[in-house]
Amino acid sequence: MEKYISLAHGDGGELSHRLIKDVFIESFGDGDSALFDAASVDIPVGRIAVTTDSFVIKPIFFPGGSIGKLAVAGTINDLAVSGAKPVYLTCGFVIEEGFPILDLKKIVHDMANEAKKTGVSIIAGDTKVVERGSADGVYINTTGIGIYELNKGCSLEFEEGDAILVSGTIGDHGVAVLGARGELGITVPINSDCASLNRMLAEVLEHTNGVRIMRDPTRGGLATTLVEIAEDFQVTMKINELDLPVREEVHGVCDLLGFDPLYLANEGKAIIIVAQQEKEKVLDILREYPEGKDAVVIGSIVGKEKGHLLLETPLGSKRLLTRLSGTMFPRIC
Amino acid sequence: MEKYISLAHGDGGELSHRLIKDVFIESFGDGDSALFDAASVDIPVGRIAVTTDSFVIKPIFFPGGSIGKLAVAGTINDLAVSGAKPVYLTCGFVIEEGFPILDLKKIVHDMANEAKKTGVSIIAGDTKVVERGSADGVYINTTGIGIYELNKGCSLEFEEGDAILVSGTIGDHGVAVLGARGELGITVPINSDCASLNRMLAEVLEHTNGVRIMRDPTRGGLATTLVEIAEDFQVTMKINELDLPVREEVHGVCDLLGFDPLYLANEGKAIIIVAQQEKEKVLDILREYPEGKDAVVIGSIVGKEKGHLLLETPLGSKRLLTRLSGTMFPRIC
Numbered sequence: 001m002e003k004y005i006s007l008a009h010g011d012g013g014e015l016s017h018r019l020i021k022d023v024f025i026e027s028f029g030d031g032d033s034a035l036f037d038a039a040s041v042d043i044p045v046g047r048i049a050v051t052t053d054s055f056v057i058k059p060i061f062f063p064g065g066s067i068g069k070l071a072v073a074g075t076i077n078d079l080a081v082s083g084a085k086p087v088y089l090t091c092g093f094v095i096e097e098g099f100p101i102l103d104l105k106k107i108v109h110d111m112a113n114e115a116k117k118t119g120v121s122i123i124a125g126d127t128k129v130v131e132r133g134s135a136d137g138v139y140i141n142t143t144g145i146g147i148y149e150l151n152k153g154c155s156l157e158f159e160e161g162d163a164i165l166v167s168g169t170i171g172d173h174g175v176a177v178l179g180a181r182g183e184l185g186i187t188v189p190i191n192s193d194c195a196s197l198n199r200m201l202a203e204v205l206e207h208t209n210g211v212r213i214m215r216d217p218t219r220g221g222l223a224t225t226l227v228e229i230a231e232d233f234q235v236t237m238k239i240n241e242l243d244l245p246v247r248e249e250v251h252g253v254c255d256l257l258g259f260d261p262l263y264l265a266n267e268g269k270a271i272i273i274v275a276q277q278e279k280e281k282v283l284d285i286l287r288e289y290p291e292g293k294d295a296v297v298i299g300s301i302v303g304k305e306k307g308h309l310l311l312e313t314p315l316g317s318k319r320l321l322t323r324l325s326g327t328m329f330p331r332i333c
Numbered sequence: 334m335e336k337y338i339s340l341a342h343g344d345g346g347e348l349s350h351r352l353i354k355d356v357f358i359e360s361f362g363d364g365d366s367a368l369f370d371a372a373s374v375d376i377p378v379g380r381i382a383v384t385t386d387s388f389v390i391k392p393i394f395f396p397g398g399s400i401g402k403l404a405v406a407g408t409i410n411d412l413a414v415s416g417a418k419p420v421y422l423t424c425g426f427v428i429e430e431g432f433p434i435l436d437l438k439k440i441v442h443d444m445a446n447e448a449k450k451t452g453v454s455i456i457a458g459d460t461k462v463v464e465r466g467s468a469d470g471v472y473i474n475t476t477g478i479g480i481y482e483l484n485k486g487c488s489l490e491f492e493e494g495d496a497i498l499v500s501g502t503i504g505d506h507g508v509a510v511l512g513a514r515g516e517l518g519i520t521v522p523i524n525s526d527c528a529s530l531n532r533m534l535a536e537v538l539e540h541t542n543g544v545r546i547m548r549d550p551t552r553g554g555l556a557t558t559l560v561e562i563a564e565d566f567q568v569t570m571k572i573n574e575l576d577l578p579v580r581e582e583v584h585g586v587c588d589l590l591g592f593d594p595l596y597l598a599n600e601g602k603a604i605i606i607v608a609q610q611e612k613e614k615v616l617d618i619l620r621e622y623p624e625g626k627d628a629v630v631i632g633s634i635v636g637k638e639k640g641h642l643l644l645e646t647p648l649g650s651k652r653l654l655t656r657l658s659g660t661m662f663p664r665i666c
Contacts, residue, residue: 012598014657015658016553040382045378047374047376048374049373054460056427092425126385127387128472131469131664143423145478323347325341326346330462
């Protein structure tokens with residue numbers, strides 16, 4: 001087999017056919033469904049969740065993951081926070097001419113692995129090749145389909161006093177990826193938190209009551225995601241700076257370089273807002289999972305109708321937080 | 334609003350938020366579903382069809398269409414040929430820094446237009462921005478979900494004598510796009526055939542019997558698609574060179590430049606293989622539609638178990654056709 005992707009791998013002819021067979025079917029299998037064509041699959045319930053995401057992360061391999069693992073986990077998490085059980089994934093590749101086929105195999109292997117671990121099937125795919133200089137290695141789109149297995153979802157209704165939880169330390173992914181790019185000028189001993197959260201979040205939904213909303217704070221970080229919730233549902237939130245779980249190493253990098261962990265991307269964390277009296281039960285469940293062992297309460301809903309996010313500093317003053325504005329870091333996911 | 338896409342449009346913060354509002358929701362609407370997040374939609378219990386496709390066509394605007402129209406029609410056709418009724422689409426954009434926002438609006442408008450015409454809803458989306466030089470304008474992934482409304486599908490079982498039909502002239506898209514790139518050194522007065530075929534193909538399935546298979550001969554052209562069918566189902570096919578519908582202008586370009594219309598891409602054509610006695614009924618239905626007015630029979634199944642595609646030339650000799658091999662034309666879709 002060739003060592004590098006050529007334009008002919010994308011023209012739908014003989015080489016495309018072999019690439020699909022040797023790289024994709026080799027890892028994904030071709031099970032019941034015609035991989036790389038329209039797949040026909042069963043849906044047991046009348047409502048589905050659908051989400052799509054393109055991944056352009058640089059570098060494609062980073063401490064704690066790869067674009068392949070991320071492309072699966074990222075889309076699975078979008079389904080999981082919506083209260084759906086992820087069941088099917090599609091993947092679309094745009095590959096630059098000259099890309100090493102061994103790297104493509106590693107990426108596809110990571111995807112297959114993460115899909116298997118989380119119980120989703122990759123049912124359809126597509127590969128396009130563009131000329132050298134028209135992409136940067138490989139970009140992957142994944143689209144996920146989930147089903148609502150539980151009769152319980154997030155209420156999307158909030159009350160004063162509701163607790164705001166985060167399932168672990170923030171900013172790990174952002175710092176790990178920037179470190180891997182060599183742009184920081186320092187070595188960063190941090191792994192990305194890239195992980196699929198579907199089983200953990202399904203257990204939270206199933207075994208507790210009063211979950212208002214779940215979200216994954218990826219691009220834009222924790223602050224941007226909370227601002228979106230505050231604005232969408234017209235509630236005012238207060239979070240406490242001292243309660244934010246931030247790794248020492250992430251703190252160090254942020255202090256040194258002027259970043260704010262509140263705006264750094266996460267790829268294996270969930271925000272959960274839940275009725276005050278249920279917060280301990282949710283924390284107990286989260287902490288049973290490796291991905292949730294550092295879960296904590298970081299604040300609460302303090303009012304309605306304003307749509308604001310307030311940060312209480314260690315000195316007791318309150319700062320109004322806004323969405324991320326201006327690029328901090330392109331191609332973080 | 335800004336005139337050009339900047340990296341900050343892709344970071345998930347304030348500018349991403351405004352881009353989604355001003356460009357995407359403006360055209361697609363935000364209906365029932367949270368556009369640009371996981372959407373929750375109704376589906377009849379049972380079986381669904383799922384397909385995904387990335388579009389990297391160059392140029393992004395071409396005679397007869399744009400990457401936007403193509404990204405919708407292409408995925409709709411993949412569902413339609415599988416016998417499903419397309420109902421939902423997702424879209425994922427990878428945009429190069431510096432891309433004109435007016436062009437993005439035109440593309441999104443074309444997508445909304447084509448979706449409306451064909452009766453599908455665009456329910457989820459995603460936008461990523463990469464640095465100047467890391468993409469060529471814009472790449473779009475669309476993933477389509479279809480339902481099986483009819484109790485009738487393609488039998489995927491073949492008999493000797495089954496007729497092979499094509500719904501119109503071949504090679505129009507390939508020649509139009511190459512012409513638009515200015516690579517041919519000549520002016521080509523041809524429009525791409527880019528069109529959604531879902532209504533026409535649904536009527537064929539509904540009102541006739543004995544449809545064996547339907548496929549859309551895109552990348553790789555008519556010959557590659559027929560070879561795939563021949564190999565997958567172990568049937569031998571014969572098509573007649575004199576019966577192939579090829580526009581005079583396409584013939585002209587092919588003769589001049591040494592292309593073979595059998596291997597040129599189509600984006601609004603279907604191959605239908607149907608029981609011999611039903612072929613006239615199918616032709617009658619196809620010809621009622623503007624996209625099917627040039628439909629003809631081009632050959633038949635002549636044997637089983639061989640997996641070959643034969644071309645009968647005007648002199649009566651037979652040539653074995655293979656898949657497209659080696660790149661003819663990158664980025665044709």
